[in-house]
Structure formats: C-alpha cells, structure tokens
Amino acid sequence: MSLHPIIHTKANNNATKYPRLILSTSIIASLFLLYIYFAPLAGAPLPAIINPHYDQCAFLTARFFIIILILLINYQYYINSSKGPNNFWNYDILICASTIILFFLSITTAVPIFMGSNLPTNAFWGETAALIITFAVALKTYTLHLLQKSADSLDQFVSLPAFTTVLDLDTDEEKQLPCSALQKDDIVIIKDKQIIPADGNIFWGNGSIDESCLTGKKEKADKASGDKVFMGTINTKGTFHYRVSASQDNSVFTQLLNIKNTSTTVNTATDLFALKISKYFTIFTLLMAVCTLILSIYLQKSPAFIFSLLAAIFVTGLLHSFISCTRIQFLTTLNKFARAGIFFKTPATIEQARHIDTVILGKTGILTEGHPVVTALQAEGITPKVLLALAASAEKDFDVPLARALVTSSIKNQAHLQRISSAQLLTGKGVEALINGDIIRVGKASWLEDEGVKISNELQMKAFQIAQEGGTPIFIALRKYCHGVLTLLDPLKYRCKAALALLQHMKINTILFTSDNKNTAKTIAKDLSIDQYRAELLPTDKAREIDLLHTHGLTIAAVGNADNDLPMLHAADIGVYLNNDIQANVVTAADVIIPANSLYEVGEMISYCQYIMKKIHRSFLFSGLCLFFILVGILISPLYFAQAAFLPIAAAVLAGGLSFLQINFSHHSRKF
Structure with missing residues (x-):
C-alpha cells in the first residue's frame, strides 16, 4: 500500500x-x-x-x-x-x-x-x-x-557510544575502536555503566544488563559466560568480555528499529x-x-x-x-507498543487483532522455560553411561534444546563424547549420526519405527509413563534396535497459567501445537486448561492444520519462537514471534515480534488492540x-x-x- x-x-x-x-x-x-x-x-x-x-x-x-x-x-x-x-x-x-x-x-x-x-x-x-x-x-x-x-x-532512547574498548588478540592490549567498525569475532570489553555496542556472547565475567530498550521490562537480566548480550542494552553492574556475533547493521536492535520504522x-x-x-x-x-x-x-x-x-x-x-x-x-499505539517491547510489522495488525478468536501455542520456550533437562535414562543392552555418551555425541553439533540438555547431562555424568563421522538433524523427528561405523538415532518413536527400528514393550511402557507425567520421552537407537529411552523435562514458565487465564477471560480459544507425542500433549493441555491440542506435528503439518481451522471461519494468532514455527506463523492471520533471535526469515513470516519471550505479553497485546479499535x-x-x-x-x-x-x-x-x-x-x- x-x-x-x-x-x-x-x-x-x-x-x-x-x-x-x-x-x-x-x-x-x-x-x-x-x-x-x-x-x-x-x-x-x-x-x-x-x-x-x-x-x-x-x-x-x-x-x-x-x-x-x-x-x-x-x-x-x-x-x-x-x-x-x-x-x-x-x-x-x-x-x-x-x-x-x-x-x-x-x-x-x-x-x-x-x-x-x-x-x-x-x-x-x-x-x-x-x-x-x-x-x-x-x-x-x-x-x-x-x-x-x-x-x-528507538535510538532516541539509546545513545550509542562512538567508540568502545576492544582486546587486540595479537598484542593482548586494549585499544579504542569506533563502534561502527566492529566486526564479527571482535573481543569487546564492557565495564560498569557502559552501553553494549554490538550483539555478542559473553565468554568471561558477568554483568547485570538493562534490556528495557528491547523488552520494555525494567528488571535487570543477570548475564554470565555463555549468555547473549545485545546492542543498545546497558551493563548496570559488573565487567565482562564478549565476542561480537553480528555487526551493528545486523544486530537485533537494528532489526527491531527497521521493523518499527517500516510500520x-x-x-x-x-x-x-x-x-x-x-x-x-x-x-x-x-x-x-x-x-x-x-x-x-x-x-x-x-x-x-x-x-x-x-x-x-x-x-x-x-x-x-x-x-x-x-x-x-x-x-x-505503535510507539507505545515499541516502548513496551512489542514490535508490529504493520499497523494493520492492530485492526486484525480485534477479531482474534483462537490462539495457537507452541510448547518449548513458550509454555515451558525452553531449557529442558535429562532427569532419567532407562537403558537396555547397553550401560546408561555409554548410551548417554552416544546420544550426546550425535546431538552435540546442533544448537537445539535437546542437544544442550544431552551435552550438559553427559558432562555431569562424566560420559565421554565420541568422534562422529557425520550427523543430520531431521526437523520434527530427531538426529541421525554415524559413529564408529554404526548409525545412531535419537528422537521420536514414530520416526524410529518408520526406519525399521524395534522398540521393546518395556521401553514403550516407560515412554507412556513419562508422557503421563508431562515429560518428553526421547528414544535412542543403535542400528536397528532401540537401546533406551530418556526422560526430558522442561518446567512450565511461572506466568504461563496467568497468560492462559487472560486469554480465556477474553473468551479466546487456545490450541497447543507440538511435535511431542499425543500423551505428553494431552497431559500438558489438561494441566494448563488448554482447549485443544495437536500432537506429533511437523512444521508443514502445523501450517496445514491452520489452513483447516480457517475453513471453520476462525481468526487465528499463532505464537512461536523457533525456525520450525515460521510456517505456522506465516499461515496464521497474526504470527507472533517470541524470541530475540531475529533473522530475515523471521521478519518475513511474523507480524509481531516480542523479544522478551513472554506469553503474557500476547494476551495484553490482543486486549489492548481490541480496546483501541473499540x-x-x-x-x-x-x-x-x-x-x-x-x-x-x-x-x-x-x-x-x-x-x-x-x-x-x-x-x-x-x-x-x-x-x-x-x-x-x-x-x-x-x-x-
């Protein structure tokens, strides 16, 4: 237009x-x-x-x-x-x-x-x-x-510094560098009360970061080694070194700024x-x-x-x-939303939000914390420690929650990772890797069965029990036989029930879309009073389910936080992305971006849009x-x-x- x-x-x-x-x-x-x-x-x-x-x-x-x-x-x-x-x-x-x-x-x-x-x-x-x-x-x-x-x-709220202190790895000396000249892998030194000049990952030290320019929240976020920091945020306490992951032009702050200005x-x-x-x-x-x-x-x-x-x-x-x-x-209204950490790609979304009658929710990182942990492992024919090492070795090269949970568990249990020849991630199914000439598969039971893997009745019963308790069963197979199932638990977010209660108060139907098995999905939906659920869905299946719901005359908002949610966000009337990892494909698929990753903001956003339009x-x-x-x-x-x-x-x-x-x-x- x-x-x-x-x-x-x-x-x-x-x-x-x-x-x-x-x-x-x-x-x-x-x-x-x-x-x-x-x-x-x-x-x-x-x-x-x-x-x-x-x-x-x-x-x-x-x-x-x-x-x-x-x-x-x-x-x-x-x-x-x-x-x-x-x-x-x-x-x-x-x-x-x-x-x-x-x-x-x-x-x-x-x-x-x-x-x-x-x-x-x-x-x-x-x-x-x-x-x-x-x-x-x-x-x-x-x-x-x-x-x-x-x-x-947004840069009227953040006065970015002209220069910043970087560490020269060749001479091991500190020097001043224009912020606009920062490149990927530069080492930046941030001290107390300094503004972070580019996105990156902390590798030494810690700090307390004011991220209100991105999230709208006044609470400080404690950061330590391994955590991400973002351009425009302020280190209120502490000192740390971090490695730049993106130039200023490709930072999250710049992406949000472009979205706001375009809207x-x-x-x-x-x-x-x-x-x-x-x-x-x-x-x-x-x-x-x-x-x-x-x-x-x-x-x-x-x-x-x-x-x-x-x-x-x-x-x-x-x-x-x-x-x-x-x-x-x-x-x-757009300006107020931006100050609150909610970024609209177009103001037409405000009009559309007043008609929303159904909200589709992902599970990991939306209803749950998004940091699953391995709590148990039942093995057959192989010792649990060896089986855990095989599973962690297969997953270690992928930046997904399951991989991080397996690697953390293997370190905790002193299970030594092995060298792999190759590995591939099959979205919505699992990981397949070649270790010492053997094929290792880590993932869903339905996928393993499609590959001809045999799963014993004992492991299937254990998986059913895990799902009934709200956990996610992950099967581990070596060649054509399943040797174990591990319990993956991801705790619910503390404001999750309040967010769902707000949506229910507005008489908005909620539907859970997940790649988990039906028993896990059913348990979570029951515990959270979610109206419906759809389980064992691939990314394309989620988009297809939304198209079917549209045939019933529903106006749908879909909430996701990962790349495999993007087809669902694109198919919905309003796609809401809850994450601070903003890439070009996210900007294309989503209509609303909330870096704070808070489901409660979604209910407040819809409620306020309805209020404004009335x-x-x-x-x-x-x-x-x-x-x-x-x-x-x-x-x-x-x-x-x-x-x-x-x-x-x-x-x-x-x-x-x-x-x-x-x-x-x-x-x-x-x-x-």
Whole structure:
C-alpha cells in the first residue's frame, strides 16, 4: 500500500510545518481577543483607550487588529489548504471558507459603526474566525508533533557510544575502536555503566544488563559466560568480555528499529476509510452550501443571512479534521507498543487483532522455560553411561534444546563424547549420526519405527509413563534396535497459567501445537486448561492444520519462537514471534515480534488492540452523529444558525473532536 499522504513531511515541509512560536502567538492573541470581547459584558477592567463605553470605534479597531494578526500569521494554512490527503476535497477548504466568510461578515457589521451608526458591537463574527483558525492550526501542529514523535526511532532512547574498548588478540592490549567498525569475532570489553555496542556472547565475567530498550521490562537480566548480550542494552553492574556475533547493521536492535520504522509507513483500512469519509463529507458539505446559497437567493434573503448560514455549514470542517486523525492514534499505539517491547510489522495488525478468536501455542520456550533437562535414562543392552555418551555425541553439533540438555547431562555424568563421522538433524523427528561405523538415532518413536527400528514393550511402557507425567520421552537407537529411552523435562514458565487465564477471560480459544507425542500433549493441555491440542506435528503439518481451522471461519494468532514455527506463523492471520533471535526469515513470516519471550505479553497485546479499535469505532460513530445533527439542525432551523448562534455548533464540534482524540492510554495494562 502507498504511504499515508501526511507522512511526507520532508517533501511537503512548508505546507505542513507550523512553528510553535506562531501557534503560541495565535493562542495568546485569541485569549486576549476573548478577554477584550467579554470584558464589557462581565464588567472586567479595560484600558480607557479601547473601552466601548468611551469609544466604540477604538474598541472595534483593537478587535480587528488582533483578528487580522491571527489570520495573517497563519497564512500558510490558507495557501496550502488544497494540499491535504484528498487534494482539493479536504476539511481545510471548509475551514478556510468559514473563516474568510466570517471575517467579511465582521467587516460588514463594523463598517456602519465606523460610519457613525449606533449599532451594537457584540457580533461574534471576527472572533469566531480567529478562534476557528487557531483551533485548526493547533490541531494540525499537534498532529504533526505526534507523527514526528511516533516516527522517531528507538535510538532516541539509546545513545550509542562512538567508540568502545576492544582486546587486540595479537598484542593482548586494549585499544579504542569506533563502534561502527566492529566486526564479527571482535573481543569487546564492557565495564560498569557502559552501553553494549554490538550483539555478542559473553565468554568471561558477568554483568547485570538493562534490556528495557528491547523488552520494555525494567528488571535487570543477570548475564554470565555463555549468555547473549545485545546492542543498545546497558551493563548496570559488573565487567565482562564478549565476542561480537553480528555487526551493528545486523544486530537485533537494528532489526527491531527497521521493523518499527517500516510500520509507520503503511496505511490501515481504517486510515483509508477515514480519508474517504472525510472526502465525501467535504463534497457533501460543499454541495449543501451551494444549495443553501441558491435557495437563499431565491427566497431573497439578505447577504448577511446567506453568509452567516454558509459559515455555519463550513465550520463543520473542524469535525472532519478529527475524523482524519485516525492515523495519529495508530502511530501513537505503535510507539507505545515499541516502548513496551512489542514490535508490529504493520499497523494493520492492530485492526486484525480485534477479531482474534483462537490462539495457537507452541510448547518449548513458550509454555515451558525452553531449557529442558535429562532427569532419567532407562537403558537396555547397553550401560546408561555409554548410551548417554552416544546420544550426546550425535546431538552435540546442533544448537537445539535437546542437544544442550544431552551435552550438559553427559558432562555431569562424566560420559565421554565420541568422534562422529557425520550427523543430520531431521526437523520434527530427531538426529541421525554415524559413529564408529554404526548409525545412531535419537528422537521420536514414530520416526524410529518408520526406519525399521524395534522398540521393546518395556521401553514403550516407560515412554507412556513419562508422557503421563508431562515429560518428553526421547528414544535412542543403535542400528536397528532401540537401546533406551530418556526422560526430558522442561518446567512450565511461572506466568504461563496467568497468560492462559487472560486469554480465556477474553473468551479466546487456545490450541497447543507440538511435535511431542499425543500423551505428553494431552497431559500438558489438561494441566494448563488448554482447549485443544495437536500432537506429533511437523512444521508443514502445523501450517496445514491452520489452513483447516480457517475453513471453520476462525481468526487465528499463532505464537512461536523457533525456525520450525515460521510456517505456522506465516499461515496464521497474526504470527507472533517470541524470541530475540531475529533473522530475515523471521521478519518475513511474523507480524509481531516480542523479544522478551513472554506469553503474557500476547494476551495484553490482543486486549489492548481490541480496546483501541473499540475506542476508534465509537469515536467515529459519535463524531458522525455530531456532524449529522449539526447539518440537520441547519436544515430545520436556518434562521437560528444565521443569527450568529455558533454555540451549538462549537459544542457539537468540540464534543465530537474530544471524543475522537481521547484514547485513554492508562488502560488496565500497566505497560500501555
């Protein structure tokens, strides 16, 4: 989709930028103007030189001087009134027309007084024109301010250092290097209170890291050897050395920054609808004004009557301006989400989230901690220690949770790893390796059976028992015989049940998608009160299951955290990625990225999106009703609105506008 027209602030800078000094001058002048007007009515003091009790002409002259000043300093608004989102057909045209008509009406009222006529000087025409243009310019300035604030990059929250300290491995000396010149495998030294200049992995020391710029969380993360650190985060305590894993251009921070900046350039369906409605209302208002003009001339009404009635019609342009402000609300919401560590690829996801009725959940790292441990091993025909060594040797070259658990367990049990000839990871099945000429398979029972491996009844019964207890049974086969099954346990996250309770409170169905066996999936789903489960799924199976659910009319959000979840995220209406390992394929597949890897954030995100869209739609309705009643009122009682009775119009316009702009960001969520 094309860029929103109001985003082009650089290309159309002179047309849309209203210096705050001019706005401040307009507001101060308008307040002074109101004081001058109401002071005689309220008995407030006025200088004798402009007191109407002594000199009506001086009183009018002072008012006209301020009115002309306000109109002149806002001349850009008139010049660029035809350069809005709908070109000529936009609310600025109506506002300009109303203020010009009101100004000339004030002149026609003032001329007889200057010529000596003893007419009252309290006609509210000129003051109304000044107030309307001031209010319109204030809205325009506020709009551009929010656009700029929302479009500001995350780097406004993080001031990256120009230089950092690196360790020269050749000379074993420290030296200063520009952060932009850091390359993969450079050794960076980070001390207390320093900002981390690039992503990497700690290999010496420890620290307490403030990752709020990425996760939105104020809690510090304790890091030690082997842990990842990310560019833009702050080491609040400790000293450590880490090896750079990616340049600044490829860092997680930069990836999130690009996602956020891209999201601000995409139109939503609500944006386009608002622009279309504003255009049609503008055309309708202009046609109504033309019909009113023709009818008034036919009925031989006075020019003052005709122009005052036209001004009353054109003032509704202020209400159109509020309807065109939906873009601001979307961008402000995106900005708030980004500060909370939730990054949207497009604002259209906010619209889509309100329709979500089903959430699909992965298991490892989403419902569980993602750090499984080997708690038991039942072996047949081979000693447990040798069998553990074979399994760990087969898995050691793969960066997956099972491999890390096996290697850790082998080290703990002093099982010596063996040299392997080759190994391959079969996603959703297991690992197959060649060790000393023998084929070792570590994985699911169904895969081993497909390969012709025999599994004894005792091992199958043990696997069933493991699954009933919520663990994951992993089989280990040597050649064509299964020699053991190990118990893999991954504890549930501490806020997992609270996150699921939030989704259930919103009446959202939950479905567990996992590659685990049916018994494990059933046990976990029962313990967590998950509505349904699908087990023994390959990545392509997950995408196929989502397509089947779509045939039932469901709107689905899928939550994953690994590469094998990406087909599922791509197939869902909204794909949510809970991980800080952000690659190009993740950006392509996911719609929302939450580096904090917290399922609770998913429920809060959906809830807040629903809240925002409800407020926008209600504001649309209320603003439309205000506009409708104004126009109907003019049609029913034109004489009333032709007698400078602008209070009903002003009240309706302000009520509709404030209803539209008041998005209460202090919702139930503490983060938003």
